[in-house]
Each structure stands twice: as C-alpha cells, then as structure tokens.
Amino acid sequence: MLxxxxxxxxxxxxxxxxxxxxxLFVVEGEKMVGEALNSSLEVVAVHRVEEIGEAAxxxxxHLTTPSPVLAVVKIPSEPVPGSLRxxxxxxxxxxDPGNMGTIIRLSDWFGVSCIFCSPDCVDxxxxxxxxxxxxxxxRKKIIxxxxxxxxxxxxxxxxxxxxxxLDGNDIYRSELKSEGLIVMGNESNGISPAVAxxxxxxxxxxxxxxxxxxxxxxxxATAVTLSEFKRRG
Amino acid sequence: MLxxxxxxxxxxxxxxxxxxxxxLFVVEGEKMVGEALNSSLEVVAVHRVEEIGEAAxxxxxHLTTPSPVLAVVKIPSEPVPGSLRxxxxxxxxxxDPGNMGTIIRLSDWFGVSCIFCSPDCVDxxxxxxxxxxxxxxxRKKIIxxxxxxxxxxxxxxxxxxxxxxLDGNDIYRSELKSEGLIVMGNESNGISPAVAxxxxxxxxxxxxxxxxxxxxxxxxATAVTLSEFKRRG
Numbered sequence: 041m042l043x044x045x046x047x048x049x050x051x052x053x054x055x056x057x058x059x060x061x062x063x064l065f066v067v068e069g070e071k072m073v074g075e076a077l078n079s080s081l082e083v084v085a086v087h088r089v090e091e092i093g094e095a096a097x098x099x100x101x102h103l104t105t106p107s108p109v110l111a112v113v114k115i116p117s118e119p120v121p122g123s124l125r126x127x128x129x130x131x132x133x134x135x136d137p138g139n140m141g142t143i144i145r146l147s148d149w150f151g152v153s154c155i156f157c158s159p160d161c162v163d164x165x166x167x168x169x170x171x172x173x174x175x176x177x178x179r180k181k182i183i184x185x186x187x188x189x190x191x192x193x194x195x196x197x198x199x200x201x202x203x204x205x206l207d208g209n210d211i212y213r214s215e216l217k218s219e220g221l222i223v224m225g226n227e228s229n230g231i232s233p234a235v236a237x238x239x240x241x242x243x244x245x246x247x248x249x250x251x252x253x254x255x256x257x258x259x260x261a262t263a264v265t266l267s268e269f270k271r272r273g
Numbered sequence: 274m275l276x277x278x279x280x281x282x283x284x285x286x287x288x289x290x291x292x293x294x295x296x297l298f299v300v301e302g303e304k305m306v307g308e309a310l311n312s313s314l315e316v317v318a319v320h321r322v323e324e325i326g327e328a329a330x331x332x333x334x335h336l337t338t339p340s341p342v343l344a345v346v347k348i349p350s351e352p353v354p355g356s357l358r359x360x361x362x363x364x365x366x367x368x369d370p371g372n373m374g375t376i377i378r379l380s381d382w383f384g385v386s387c388i389f390c391s392p393d394c395v396d397x398x399x400x401x402x403x404x405x406x407x408x409x410x411x412r413k414k415i416i417x418x419x420x421x422x423x424x425x426x427x428x429x430x431x432x433x434x435x436x437x438x439l440d441g442n443d444i445y446r447s448e449l450k451s452e453g454l455i456v457m458g459n460e461s462n463g464i465s466p467a468v469a470x471x472x473x474x475x476x477x478x479x480x481x482x483x484x485x486x487x488x489x490x491x492x493x494a495t496a497v498t499l500s501e502f503k504r505r506g
Contacts (some may be wrong), residue, residue, distance in 0.1 A: 126482075138371055146493050151482020176486055212504040248503045249359075249384020253409055256496075260379050263493040264500040270481045271445040271501075 042087065042096050050087075050100040050112060056163045063115050065165035066100075069107040072175060079178035082114040102167040115165055118183045124194055126153030126219055127269055130187050132235045133160045133226040134258060140164055141172020142259040143224070148176035150266040155180055156221075158187045158235075187223065191238035194221045200240045203231050204261055206254075208244035215241075216269050224262050275320065275329050283320075283333040283345060289396045296348050298398035299333075302340040305408060312411035315347040335400040348398055351416045353423065357430055359386030359452055360502055363420050365468045366393045366459040367491060373397055374405020375492035376457070381409035383499040388413055389454075391420045391468075420456065424471035427454045433473045436464050437494055439487075441477035448474075449502050457495050 042050075052058035053066050064084060067076045076083050089097045089108040097106045129152050134140055140162050147155050162169065164182050191201045202216075203223040223239060225231035231239070245264050247253060256264070275283075285291035286299045297317060300309045309316050322330045322341040330339045362385050367373055373395045380388050395402065397415050424434045435449075436456040456472060458464035464472070478497050480486060489497070 142490050142493060145486065146489060148486040149478075149480045149484050149489050151480065151484050174487070179485060245382075245500070247382045247384065251382050251384050252412060253378065253381040254407070256379060256382050257375050257492075259490075260375060260493065260496040263489075263496050267478070267497040267500060268504075 042092050042100070047096060047099050050110075053112070054102050054167065056166065059115065059163065059165050063117075064112050065115055065170060066102055066167060067111045067113050067170060068101060068103055068109070068167075069171075070109055072171070073109045073111045075175040075178050076111050076113050081116055081178055084112045084114055086111045118181050120156075120183055120185050120190065120193075121154065121181070124153075124197055124199065124221075128152060128154040128156060128221050129262065129266070130156040130158075130190060130221055130223045131161050132158050132187050132223055132231050133229070134224065135160075135162050136227055137162050137166050137168035138172055139227065139257070139259045140166075141169040143262050144169070144173040144180055144182070145176045146259070146263050146266065148173075148180050150270050152180070152266065155182045156187065156190055157182060157184050159184055187235050188238050191221060191223070191235065195238075195240065201238055202241045202243055202265075203236065203239035204265060205230065205236070205242045205244060208242035210246050211243040211265065211268050212246070214243055216272055218269070218273060222262075222265055222269070224258055224265075227258055275325050275333070280329060280332050283343075286345070287335050287400065289399065292348065292396065292398050296350075297345050298348055298403060299335055299400060300344045300346050300403060301334060301336055301342070301400075302404075303342055305404070306342045306344045308408040308411050309344050309346050314349055314411055316344050317347055318345045320344070351414050353389075353416055353418050353426070354387065354414070357386075357427055357432065357454075360499075361385060361387040361389060361454050362495065362499070363389040363391075363423060363454055363456045364394050365391050365420050365456055365464050366462070367457065368393075368395050369460055370395050370399050370401035371405055372460065372490070372492045373399075374402040376495050377402070377406040377413055377415070378409045379492070379496050379499065381406075381413050383503050385413070385499065388415045389420065389423055390415060390417050392417055420468050421471050424454065424456070424468065428471075428473065434471055435474045435476055435498075436469065436472035437498060438463065438469070438475045438477060441475035443479050444476040444498065444501050445479070447476055449505055451502070451506060455495075455498055455502070457491055457498075460491055
C-alpha cells in the first residue's frame with residue numbers, strides 16, 4: 041500500500057522542480073525497471089501493480105497507459121571526471137525531450153565516454169527523455185557543466201573540440217581524432233557564439249543530390265557524426 | 274470569412290479517414306506554407322489569421338498554438354515510377370510520426386530518389402509528420418506500395434535490395450552500390466519476414482566500446498545508413 045503522501049511525492053516528480061529538489065526520478069515498465077536495478081544507480085523504491093493496486097498505479101504513473109511496475113531512482117550527481125579520455129559529446133541548449141533521449145541512446149550505441157549538457161538543456165530525467173533512452177540513461181554519464189570551460193579543458197589536455205556548423209568543412213574529408221569533444225547545438229539556433237568561439241574544427245555533414253533541405257535534426261546529425269568518427273576508429 | 278462547413282472540413286483533416294476521403298492535408302506556419310506554394314503540390318486554399326480572425330484560426334488549426342497561416346494541400350497520388358534509378362528507401366511498417374517525419378527530412382538531405390512505404394506505415398500526411406519534415410514532404414516522392422513486390426522489381430532491374438538487421442554484416446566493411454533500395458523496419462519488430470526474404474544484403478550498424486545497447490532508433494539507423502552509402506558516392 042502507498043500512503044497519500046507517497047503518491048503525492050511520486051506524482052510531483054513529473055515536474056523538474058520537484059525532481060531537482062528531491063533528487064529523484066521515475067522509471068516505468070518491466071524492462072526499464074530491470075535495467076535500473078541492474079545499473080549502478082540507486083533504486084529507492086519499486087512499486088508493482090499487484091501490490092499497490094491499479095488505482096494507485098494510475099495515480100503515480102507518468103504514462104497515459106500505466107505499466108505494471110514503476111521505480112523511483114536517485115538522480116546521480118556526476119562531477120566533470122578527472123580524465124577526459126575518449127570521445128565525448130557536449131549538448132549546447134538541446135531543448136527537445138525526444139532529441140535528448142535519442143542522443144543518449146545513440147551515444148550509448150556508439151560508445152561515447154560522457155554526455156555533457158549545458159545548464160539550459162532539457163532535463164534528461166524528464167519522463168519522456170528517460171523512456172526514449174531505452175535504458176541508456178542508466179549506463180551513460182550525463183554531466184551538467186559550463187560548456188565553454190569544458191572546451192578549454194579538452195584543449196588544455198591536447199584533445200580537439202569539434203562542432204557541426206552549416207558552414208563547416210565536409211566531415212567525410214576532415215581529419216577526425218579518436219579522442220576529443222563533439223559539440224552539438226540547439227534545434228533552432230545551432231551552437232551558441234560563446235561555445236562556437238571554443239571550437240577548433242568546424243564540421244559539416246554535406247547534403248547530396250542538390251537537396252534544398254536547410255538542416256538536419258540534431259539527433260540525426262549527432263548519429264551521422266558519431267558514426268563517422270567511430271568507423272575510422 | 275470561413276463558413277461553418279469549411280471549418281468542419283478543415284478540422285476533419287486531423288483524421289486519416291477524412292484526409293484519405295478528401296485527398297487533402299493541412300500545412301501550418303509561414304515557412305511551411307511558403308514551401309507548399311513553391312512546390313509542385315496543389316495548394317487548394319490558404320487561410321490567414323488577419324482574414325479569418327483568431328477564433329476561426331483556433332478552430333481549424335491542428336497545433337496547440339495556432340500559427341498565423343494555414344494551407345489546405347492536395348495529397349499527391351504517386352504511382353511507382355517507371356525508372357527506379359538512384360538510391361531509394363523503403364519503410365516497412367514504420368509507425369511513429371516523429372520517425373516518419375525525421376526519415377522524410379533526412380532522405381531529402383541525403384538526396385534519396387523515392388521513399389516507398391508499406392500500407393501499414395503511419396500516414397505521412399498526419400500533421401505531426403508534416404511539421405517534422407520541415408518542408409521535405411513537398412520535395413520528396415512518397416509512394417505507398419507492396420514492399421516485397423517492389424524489392425523484386427529492383428532486383429529484376431539489376432539493383433540490390435539492402436536491409437538493416439541486428440545480425441547483418443558490418444556496414445562499414447560491406448560493398449555498397451550507389452543505386453538500389455534500402456529497407457528499414459518497424460520500431461519494435463524490425464523488417465517483417467516477407468520483406469526480409471527479399472533482401473539481398475543484410476547490413477548491421479555495429480556498436481562500439483562494448484555497448485550494451487540493444488538497438489538504434491529507426492530514424493537514426495536510416496541516417497547512419499544513408500550517410501555511409503552517400504559518402505562513398
């Protein structure tokens with residue numbers, strides 16, 4: 041059984057304000073809850089419909105159709121790591137939950153070291169993002185930090201900072217190192233001027249066949265960029 | 274001014290049943306309407322908020338926040354073309370509107386010849402899809418057809434049929450021709466058995482760094498696949 045107070049607390053986690061205040065987020069579905077339990081994250085509580093009843097589950101679920109199991113998980117507090125080795129991604133004001141979830145999922149696929157987020161990115165512990173990651177959120181380090189400062193740290197350690205721009209150099213013909221930072225920008229405005237000033241190599245995914253398209257979706261651009269870096273090893 | 278009947282008709286276009294019955298779909302926003310007017314598609318009507326008033330616009334708009342302009346456009350009826358030259362994409366039961374919109378948008382970027390859809394794909398003229406294409410829906414040929422029959426036509430014309438599978442061959446090490454058909458499958462089930470039987474070359478986008486991720490989102494997989502085909506020319 042859940043008390044009214046517990047129900048109220050779990051419901052409140054739909055809002056970033058309460059997730060931040062309590063340091064907790066919600067995970068739903070057998071598969072996702074199983075992955076949370078097998079991860080290094082701290083699972084605070086698991087609620088099953090057969091224990092709490094359908095009415096209570098409908099109240100605490102963040103989904104239109106509640107699943108039979110819901111877990112409350114502690115938001116990990118990740119400092120910028122001491123070592124920045126490997127290839128990492130920095131998101132500069134990525135605002136759409138679907139894009140954020142897709143980028144976390146594909147960063148997991150491509151073996152990205154860390155995902156750095158500017159403070160104005162959409163919250164990765166937003167329920168829509170969590171579900172879109174398909175479990176990758178339990179495996180990847182997601183670190184909020186000042187992106188220009190981070191870029192300077194990468195450079196000071198001899199690793200390049202890459203960014204995608206509509207006036208960059210053809211990524212297929214560019215030298216790409218196996219370690220460094222790839223910055224991806226906002227859905228409408230791209231990479232902000234303060235971050236752009238810290239980018240060493242401006243990359244472009246060229247269009248083909250005389251396309252009149254103006255841009256690629258940021259999640260798609262991240263996928264193509266990571267594929268190109270990783271295939272070259 | 275709009276009559277109540279006109280308002281009712283435009284509102285009804287939220288539903289696939291009425292879009293199919295009337296052969297019409299709705300486009301919203303200055304940029305999208307401008308692209309529709311500049312395309313080969315037939316624009317049946319353009320309604321501006323300064324002409325019809327905010328109340329009527331709120332009634333006919335499919336968006337939460339109506340934009341100042343809305344157009345009613347004829348759904349193009351595209352037969353399978355006589356020539357299948359170039360690189361095309363076939364979608365086998367892609368059901369998510371966001372994925373469909375993203376795939377149409379990136380197919381435009383990568384200069385894909387045609388987008389073929391199985392009859393059970395999500396409707397590309399669904400308002401969510403239309404907006405997600407960022408105008409690409411006015412530039413790309415979208416053709417509903419039987420995908421196994423289409424695969425056999427490609428093969429009979431000497432062009433290979435590719436598909437992505439979780440047990441396929443590393444795409445980065447595979448021979449990829451500049452012409453042919455790339456089949457992408459359903460979000461949960463991948464490519465259906467009937468279509469899989471017609472695929473000549475089974476491709477896999479490999480994961481990296483010992484990733485435990487099980488799959489990539491279909492729009493992301495389409496992007497990586499097209500990037501790999503196109504960069505090789």
